[in-house]
Amino acid sequence: MSIIDLKEELSSTTYPGRGIIAGLSEDGKYAVSAYWTMGRSAGSRNRIFVVEDEVVRTKAFDEKLIAGDPSLIIYAAVRVLGEKTIVTNGDQTDTIYDGLKQGLTFEESLRSRKYEHDAPNYTPRISSLLDIESKKLAYSLSILKSDEGNPDNCLRFTFTYDNPVPSQGHYIHTYMKDGNPLPSFSGEPVKVAIKGDIEEFSSTIWNSLNDENKVSLFVRYIDIQNGTSVTKIINKNK
Numbered sequence: 001m002s003i004i005d006l007k008e009e010l011s012s013t014t015y016p017g018r019g020i021i022a023g024l025s026e027d028g029k030y031a032v033s034a035y036w037t038m039g040r041s042a043g044s045r046n047r048i049f050v051v052e053d054e055v056v057r058t059k060a061f062d063e064k065l066i067a068g069d070p071s072l073i074i075y076a077a078v079r080v081l082g083e084k085t086i087v088t089n090g091d092q093t094d095t096i097y098d099g100l101k102q103g104l105t106f107e108e109s110l111r112s113r114k115y116e117h118d119a120p121n122y123t124p125r126i127s128s129l130l131d132i133e134s135k136k137l138a139y140s141l142s143i144l145k146s147d148e149g150n151p152d153n154c155l156r157f158t159f160t161y162d163n164p165v166p167s168q169g170h171y172i173h174t175y176m177k178d179g180n181p182l183p184s185f186s187g188e189p190v191k192v193a194i195k196g197d198i199e200e201f202s203s204t205i206w207n208s209l210n211d212e213n214k215v216s217l218f219v220r221y222i223d224i225q226n227g228t229s230v231t232k233i234i235n236k237n238k
Contacts, residue, residue: 003168006192010208015040015178017185018089021205022128022139022161023169023194030221031130031137032169032194034205035077035087037215040178047073048235049216054080056218061237072116072123078218083227085220088127089174090116096127106140107158114154115146120181122146124174132224138162141172145184159189169194197221202232 010016021034037058039045046065047058056078060070075091086096092113099109106129116123124145131138140160147153161170170189175182194201202219209217217234 001188001191004190004192006171006194006204007208009171009190009192010205011210013177014210015175015182015213016209017123017174017182018126019171019173020087020089020126020128020141021169021171021192021194022087022130022141023192024137024164024166025194025221026167026196028166029224031085031132031139031224032201032219032221033078033085033087033128033130034201034217034219035089035128036205036209036217037089038209038213039215040213044073045215046237047215048237049077049218049233051231051233054078054229056231056233058216061235072118078220083131083133085130085222086127087130087218088125090125092125092127096129106142107156110142110144110156110158114144115151115184119151120149122149122151122184123182124184126172126174126185128172130222132222132227135225137164137224139164139170141170141189143172143185148184149181167194168192198230198232202234206234 023032046061048061050059057076076093079086079097096109124143127142129140142158171192172189198221219232222229
């Protein structure tokens with residue numbers, strides 16, 4: 001699989017939905033994680049990321065605009081357990097966190113979950129786990145999705161990368177393109193280039209996403225040797 005330019009990949013569609021990138025920085029020193037939200041409806045756009053220690057949560061920007069099931073848009077997107085960082089697009093963040101604490105694997109923890117209950121889209125649940133145990137990065141990406149819109153069958157895919165290469169990462173997202181209903185992501189995660197420090201990488205992502213539909217962005221660089229991290233948050237709502 002060839003390395004895809006991140007700017008070109010993100011700007012190729014107006015609505016890739018929520019997306020996750022995991023990978024290794026150019027200098028090989030940092031585990032890199034990114035997650036963003038997008039929205040077409042007023043409810044989906046009514047969100048911001050807030051940081052509470054190492055936890056990143058979604059929060060309604062205007063509480064009066066909350067409608068429907070808030071669990072689909074209000075959740076802990078990022079949690080840390082020891083040397084492991086969990087990043088997802090829903091409340092399965094907590095499911096993975098609890099599963100790992102109980103000795104389950106990343107994949108086993110997600111067996112109790114499936115795609116989101118937002119028919120007819122059945123939005124996929126996408127998740128990532130970055131592990132810097134033994135001062136070496138390994139990461140996994142997961143997607144749980146309906147069988148081409150059939151809600152009776154949940155398709156489960158996990159992709160694991162044991163020996164990441166500097167300046168490379170993998171990108172997975174919820175939708176292939178805009179549509180009604182929205183078509184779920186298909187295939188393997190896209191191999192993308194990771195360039196620059198956290199400021200440059202964050203700017204690349206944010207400036208490449210569709211300006212009308214982008215909502216919030218989280219990026220974290222984690223020092224593989226000592227576990228310290230720096231986080232960048234960009235919210236369209238201010």
